[in-house]
Amino acid sequence: MPDSAHFPRVGVAVADDALRTQLPRWLFDERMRAVDDVDAADLTAVLVDAATWPALRDSAAHRRVPWIVLGAAEDWQWRLQALRDGARLFVGAPVTRDGVLRALRAAGVEPGAIPPKVLLAGPDDTAGRVHAAALRAAGFDVHEVREPPVLCAAIARAEVDVVVVREGLPGASATDLMHLLRADAAHDGVMLLAIVGGPQQMHSLPAGASVLLEPVDAPALCAAVGDRALRRRRWVAAGAALQRMLAMHEQERCALDAHALVSVTDAQGRIVYANDHFCTTSGYTRDELVGRNHRIVKSGVHPPDFYAEMWRTISAGHVWQGELCNRRKDGQRYWVTTTIMPIRADDGRTRQYLSIRTEITAQKQAQFALAQQLERLEQMSRLARVGSWALDADTQRVHWSDETYRIHGLAIGSEIDLDRAIAHYDGNDARQIVRSSVQAALRDGQPIEFELPLRTADGERRWVRVIGKAERENGRVVRLSGAIQDVTAFKQAALALQAARDEADRANQAKSEFLSMMSHELRTPMNAVLGFGQLLELDIPVASPSHAHVQEILRGGRHLLALIDDVLDLARIDSGRLVLSPEHVGLSEIVHDVLRLAQPLAARRHIGLRVDVDDTLAVHADRLRLRQVLMNLLSNAIKYNVEGGRVGIHARRGEAGHVRVEVTDTGPGIPPDRQGELFQPFQRLGAERGPIEGTGIGLAIVRRLVEHMHGRVGVDSAPGRGSTFWFELPGSDEATSDSGWGHSALATLPSMPDRRVLYVDDNPSNLRLVEKIFERWPGIALLTAQDPGVGLELALAHLPDLILLDLQMAPLNGFKLLARVRQEPGLRAVPVIAITADAMRRTVEQVREAGFDAMLTKPFDVRAFIATVERALRREGDTA
Numbered sequence: 044m045p046d047s048a049h050f051p052r053v054g055v056a057v058a059d060d061a062l063r064t065q066l067p068r069w070l071f072d073e074r075m076r077a078v079d080d081v082d083a084a085d086l087t088a089v090l091v092d093a094a095t096w097p098a099l100r101d102s103a104a105h106r107r108v109p110w111i112v113l114g115a116a117e118d119w120q121w122r123l124q125a126l127r128d129g130a131r132l133f134v135g136a137p138v139t140r141d142g143v144l145r146a147l148r149a150a151g152v153e154p155g156a157i158p159p160k161v162l163l164a165g166p167d168d169t170a171g172r173v174h175a176a177a178l179r180a181a182g183f184d185v186h187e188v189r190e191p192p193v194l195c196a197a198i199a200r201a202e203v204d205v206v207v208v209r210e211g212l213p214g215a216s217a218t219d220l221m222h223l224l225r226a227d228a229a230h231d232g233v234m235l236l237a238i239v240g241g242p243q244q245m246h247s248l249p250a251g252a253s254v255l256l257e258p259v260d261a262p263a264l265c266a267a268v269g270d271r272a273l274r275r276r277r278w279v280a281a282g283a284a285l286q287r288m289l290a291m292h293e294q295e296r297c298a299l300d301a302h303a304l305v306s307v308t309d310a311q312g313r314i315v316y317a318n319d320h321f322c323t324t325s326g327y328t329r330d331e332l333v334g335r336n337h338r339i340v341k342s343g344v345h346p347p348d349f350y351a352e353m354w355r356t357i358s359a360g361h362v363w364q365g366e367l368c369n370r371r372k373d374g375q376r377y378w379v380t381t382t383i384m385p386i387r388a389d390d391g392r393t394r395q396y397l398s399i400r401t402e403i404t405a406q407k408q409a410q411f412a413l414a415q416q417l418e419r420l421e422q423m424s425r426l427a428r429v430g431s432w433a434l435d436a437d438t439q440r441v442h443w444s445d446e447t448y449r450i451h452g453l454a455i456g457s458e459i460d461l462d463r464a465i466a467h468y469d470g471n472d473a474r475q476i477v478r479s480s481v482q483a484a485l486r487d488g489q490p491i492e493f494e495l496p497l498r499t500a501d502g503e504r505r506w507v508r509v510i511g512k513a514e515r516e517n518g519r520v521v522r523l524s525g526a527i528q529d530v531t532a533f534k535q536a537a538l539a540l541q542a543a544r545d546e547a548d549r550a551n552q553a554k555s556e557f558l559s560m561m562s563h564e565l566r567t568p569m570n571a572v573l574g575f576g577q578l579l580e581l582d583i584p585v586a587s588p589s590h591a592h593v594q595e596i597l598r599g600g601r602h603l604l605a606l607i608d609d610v611l612d613l614a615r616i617d618s619g620r621l622v623l624s625p626e627h628v629g630l631s632e633i634v635h636d637v638l639r640l641a642q643p644l645a646a647r648r649h650i651g652l653r654v655d656v657d658d659t660l661a662v663h664a665d666r667l668r669l670r671q672v673l674m675n676l677l678s679n680a681i682k683y684n685v686e687g688g689r690v691g692i693h694a695r696r697g698e699a700g701h702v703r704v705e706v707t708d709t710g711p712g713i714p715p716d717r718q719g720e721l722f723q724p725f726q727r728l729g730a731e732r733g734p735i736e737g738t739g740i741g742l743a744i745v746r747r748l749v750e751h752m753h754g755r756v757g758v759d760s761a762p763g764r765g766s767t768f769w770f771e772l773p774g775s776d777e778a779t780s781d782s783g784w785g786h787s788a789l790a791t792l793p794s795m796p797d798r799r800v801l802y803v804d805d806n807p808s809n810l811r812l813v814e815k816i817f818e819r820w821p822g823i824a825l826l827t828a829q830d831p832g833v834g835l836e837l838a839l840a841h842l843p844d845l846i847l848l849d850l851q852m853a854p855l856n857g858f859k860l861l862a863r864v865r866q867e868p869g870l871r872a873v874p875v876i877a878i879t880a881d882a883m884r885r886t887v888e889q890v891r892e893a894g895f896d897a898m899l900t901k902p903f904d905v906r907a908f909i910a911t912v913e914r915a916l917r918r919e920g921d922t923a
Contacts (some may be wrong), residue, residue, distance in 0.1 A: 050074050051152050054081035054089035056099055062138060066090060069140045074584065087152045090143065096125065103129030109150040113138045144441040148586075158184040159272030160202060162558040164194055164220065165209030165238075170257070174207070174238075177261035178268060191215045198230055204275040205234045205268050208246075210257075218247045225249040231280055234271035238264075272483065277590075287595060287913050291603070297343040304379060306399040307386075310393050312336050324402055326372030337398075343377050344368040357396055360385050366403070378407040416539055432511070434461065436485055450507060450604070452499025469496040469504060477509075481523065488513040488520050494530065499535065506534040572600045573902040574812040581905075587746035600902075623665040623751055627775040630660045630694050630702065637673045638692075641681060649687045656694040662702050662772040664752045669772070672748050673704070675741040676768045701754070701771040708767075721758060722746040745770070793915050795823040799841055803827075803834030803860065804849035804878065809901070813847070816905065823916075831855035835863055842869055844913050848895075850886070858893050865894065874915040 055068055057063045064237045081089050081099065089106070091099055092113045101487065103110040109131035120179045122133060132150055136144045159181045165171045171187070178185045188197050191212050195611055198206060198816045206224060217237050224230050239245060242269040245254050253265060299305060301317045304325075307316040317332045325332070325340050332339065345368065356363040370376055379400035388394040430447030434440070441757045442460050448455045451467055461481070468474045473495040491511035500503055511525025514566045576597045576669060583590040616750045634656050645652050662669065673692075688709040697703035713721070723740045749756045749770045760766035802813050810827050817825040826841060828834035830850050838846060850857035856876055864870045877890045880901040890898045897911050 048334055051087040051145065052076050052078045052083065052085055054078050054083065054086045054108075054731060056089065058092055058093045058094040059114075062092065062113070064164060065140075067145070069143060073144055073147075075147070087414075088147055088150050092138075092868070095425050097132070100125070100128040100130070105129075109481045111146045111150060113143065116691045116775065129783045156183050159213050159269070159276070160184045160186065161268055161272070162186045162188060162194075162197055162203040162206045163209075164188045164191075164206060164212060164735040166211035167545075168211065171209060173261070174209075174259070174264055177264060180261075181265040181269070183265075183268060183272070191220060195227065195230070197553045197651060198224075198233060202270040203233060205236060207231075207238065207264075207268065209238045209527055210240055216244075218244060220489065221252055225244070232275065232282075234275045236267060236271060250290060255856070256520050295561055299443070301402070304398075304402065306332075306337075306398045306400075308337070308396045308398070308415045310395065315395070321400075324371070324377065333523055334395070334637045340369040342368045342370040344376070357383050357385050357640045358393070360387070360393060367400070367409070368407075377402055377404045379403060413543060429526050432464075432524070434481070436521050436523065444475060447527055450499075450505065450666050451497070452501050452503060465562075467497045467499070469498050471619055474495075484511065484513050484523050486827075488515060491525060495604050505529055505531045525567070568808075573597060574905065575815070576600060577903075577905045578812075623668060623911055625665055625752065628662055628666050629658070629671055630704065631656050631658045631663060633666070633670050634694070636668040637670060637677055640674060641677045645681050645690065648681060648684065650681050650684055651687075651689045653689065653691040656692060660694050660696070661775040663775040664754075664772050665748075668752065669747045672745050672770065673706075675745050676706040676770075680706050680710070680740060680766075683773065684710045696774065697771050700774050702774045703769060703771045705767050705769040707765065709765045712762040712764050713758070713766055714762055715760075718758055718760060722756070794822050795820065795913070798823045798845070799823070799826060799843040800845045800847065800912070800916075801828070801834065801838055801841070801843040802847040802878075803829075803831060803852070804847075805829050805831075805852045806849065809849065809878075812903065816908065820909075831860045835860065838873075839867060843873060845912065846870075846873055847878055847899075847912075848875060848888075850877055850881070858889070863894055874918060876911060 050071075051074075055063065055066055055074050056079075057066065070077050075087075081091070081102065086108050088108055089102075089103070089110045090113060091110060093115050096112055104758060106129070110129055111132045111134060112125060112130045113134045114136045115125065115130075115133040117135060122130075125133075132146045134146050138308060146812045161178055163171065163175055163178070163185055163188075165174075167187075169868065175185050175187060186197060186203065188194050189212070193215055194206075197203075208217045208220045210226075212220065215223075217239055221235055221237050224233070224235055234253070235249075236255065238255045238257055238259055239248075240257050244255065247258075248254055251273060253267065255264065282903055300320060302320075303320040305316075305318040306314055306321050308314050314332050314335055314337065318331055322329050322332065324801050327339065353365070355362050362385075363381075365381060366378060367381050368376055380400060380403050381400045384397045384399075385393045386395040386397055431444040432447055432449050433442040435442075439461055441461055441464055443451075443459060445455050448457065451460070451464075464478050465474050465481075468477050476493055476495060480489075480491045480493055484491050490513075493744065494506065494508045496504055496506050506529070508528045508530045509525060511523050513520045513691060514522040514524065550806040560684060576593055580590065580597060631805055634654055638652060638654065642652070645651075677690065682689060690709075691705075691707040693705045693707065695703055722745070746756050750770065752772055753772055754772040755768040756768070758768050774807060800817065802810065804810055804813075804827075807829065814825060814827065817823055826837050826843060828837055832855065834848075837843075847891060848857040848860055852860070855863070857879070861875055861877075864873070864875060874896040875894075877893075877898040878901070879890075879898065887898065896915060899908055899911055
């Protein structure tokens with residue numbers, strides 16, 4: 044920890060005792076020092092509250108440091124007068140840590156920041172020395188050059204942000220030097236500023252060059268240099284972000300190549316690229332494919348019209364999707380589900396066609412087998428014969444048609460009576476049903492209808508469906524008549540259908556298990572990325588450029604995690620396995636949370652954001668899914684807006700106790716005849732041909748999520764008038780609670796003296812992450828084990844106060860290890876928390892049924908991890 048005496052000194056004059064106690068802590072966390080004497084020397088700013096301001100405003104008017112008024116009144120006339128009296132910035136009530144720190148940074152108090160580097164090229168005269176002294180006094184790292192030959196080398200050596208060129212260097216004018224530096228590509232990112240003696244010299248400077256006229260006063264010079272240094276820093280940060288984005292896209296491309304058959308053709312349909320998966324599946328080498336048309340894998344199954352329609356679609360610039368039967372080099376056929384996307388050049392003409400295919404041969408073979416079976420069943424149904432029968436109520440004589448005899452396997456005309464007829468039914472239960480039905484019909488005239496198995500005369504088992512009715516004379520049943528049909532084929536079809544349903548259930552189960560596996564396999568590595576990223580974010584000072592870099596890493600990681608969750612969500616929704624946890628959710632909290640995430644995207648496109656959400660509005664919804672819905676709509680409103688446009692979020696009470704949320708943009712609008720396509724998966728209304736990236740599944744997920752939360756969603760739009768996407772959810776009248784989001788996770792870790800925690804996980808990166816968290820937690824000793832058996836031995840030897848178990852371990856998984864722990868008398872009362880990257884509903888239920896005390900999912904949210912561990916340790920301590 045650096046010596047606090049060297050921290051920037053901030054004067055404090057606050058009447059409120061609670062706030063006066065908090066301010067030094069807030070400042071010290073940010074490496075600033077609170078000073079009670081507001082007249083002390085070397086102050087960088089002064090914090091004063093509204094109650095103390097009237098007595099000190101005369102001092103503020105004569106001080107050069109910025110005065111920041113806390114808890115300032117909202118009345119604009121009061122604020123205007125305060126500005127006239129010397130106030131620089133305001134922090135409204137309630138005064139928060141973030142509000143105070145933002146105001147201090149706005150006032151220029153930035154501890155730990157790397158000063159911008161400035162190269163001052165000019166003669167060693169009085170003006171040059173004055174300029175250099177002024178820049179150094181303003182906090183710049185100033186390097187000076189007196190000779191033109193060493194100028195370029197000095198720029199590269201010092202890695203400067205801004206070069207200031209003055210007239211008077213020997214052998215070259217400021218104009219010549221500016222042209223020379225601008226012509227060197229190595230210095231393309233360096234900001235250039237010329238100081239010339241007269242307006243006539245301005246006309247010969249390079250286009251777009253920055254210039255100041257002599258004489259230049261110190262404030263103007265420092266302001267101009269500071270502005271260009273800030274532009275340089277932003278440009279460098281943007282370049283780094285672009286490189287990270289390109290690296291991420293390369294990883295995505297590799298993942299796509301591993302999964303799908305990818306090829307690219309030119310505008311004439313000639314293959315210019317084929318990935319390894321395509322070559323392996325088709326049996327052709329890349330050299331055999333490149334330069335050829337896709338007809339090389341044409342199978343001949345599809346008619347010419349099929350390919351003609353495909354070509355018309357993609358030639359018109361539309362995406363084509365469908366199933367294709369292709370042929371391998373050895374002649375075998377294989378099926379693929381295909382998406383072909385036109386890629387347009389800058390002039391709007393199609394430059395290439397991108398094809399992405401997934402092999403579905405096994406699925407198609409299953410479909411063909413099922414279709415053939417259904418066709419056979421349909422033929423049996425058409426050929427089915429129906430027989431007739433009759434029973435005389437008085438004589439008990441039975442009359443059968445020829446077809447009825449055939450159904451029973453008897454010779455036509457054979458002697459038959461009721462008992463012999465009933466004897467053909469298979470089993471005592473079936474015969475009892477027939478007898479009871481006949482007796483009820485004879486006695487009460489009830490209709491006859493049943494479907495039962497029988498045995499033919501030669502022992503063949505058949506299913507028959509029998510219907511009959513009673514005929515009355517003078518109110519008395521005199522005759523029963525009806526029909527009998529051999530439904531054996533239909534029964535077989537039903538059994539086949541049941542088998543298909545069972546197979547579908549098994550497929551559903553397999554899909555669920557696949558989602559569980561993918562959730563674990565994809566989210567586990569993200570645990571290390573986001574977990575260590577959060578630790579770095581907390582370790583690195585906010586003012587450091589590395590802090591911004593870490594935030595970019597976290598933002599990219601969270602974006603990748605969101606993409607993973609989008610794909611898994613769509614699969615969960617389509618399979619009916621989406622689990623929601625509806626609760627009371629305050630809209631204002633969620634909206635501002637989403638705004639923080641969307642602000643960088645809006646800033647890049649100069650999009651203005653406006654919010655009109657009453658703090659009292661709340662809905663009954665799943666908090667996570669509501670945030671997902673809002674983020675999708677808001678990011679679309681920004682991405683598809685015009686440059687410099689506006690986006691608004693409005694919420695109001697709707698009808699029938701619902702709350703309506705609207706996201707409005709100033710984009711180009713959507714024609715009414717195409718609005719119905721918006722919420723369909725992978726439908727982007729032609730935007731796929733533009734520069735805006737997207738998958739086209741966001742709005743589909745929005746509609747499904749809103750409908751699952753008992754709401755509805757829609758859009759109001761017209762060309763040239765922007766769009767308003769809205770959704771309605773059931774309102775909630777419960778009291779809103781503070782989520783606490785935004786406070787530091789590790790700044791105020793609760794003290795847990797003399798506690799031992801055991802963490803068992805076979806993943807080394809997860810162990811390292813948890814070790815880093817507990818290193819910062821005073822009073823807690825962490826024991827770790829990669830082997831479940833070793834973990835059990837450590838638990839028996841040390842009797843920890845808390846055990847963390849990963850569920851996916853070998854040879855003992857977390858469930859089995861928990862059972863072993865519960866068998867030990869000394870460990871039965873120890874709380875055990877499950878750790879898993881599988882957040883599927885089935886896993887959650889298994890964790891609950893197994894007896895775990897809590898569950899944490901990867902990637903870790905450090906705040907949630909700390910809170911869960913703290914609750915478990917406090918409960919264990921209270922129990923002890």
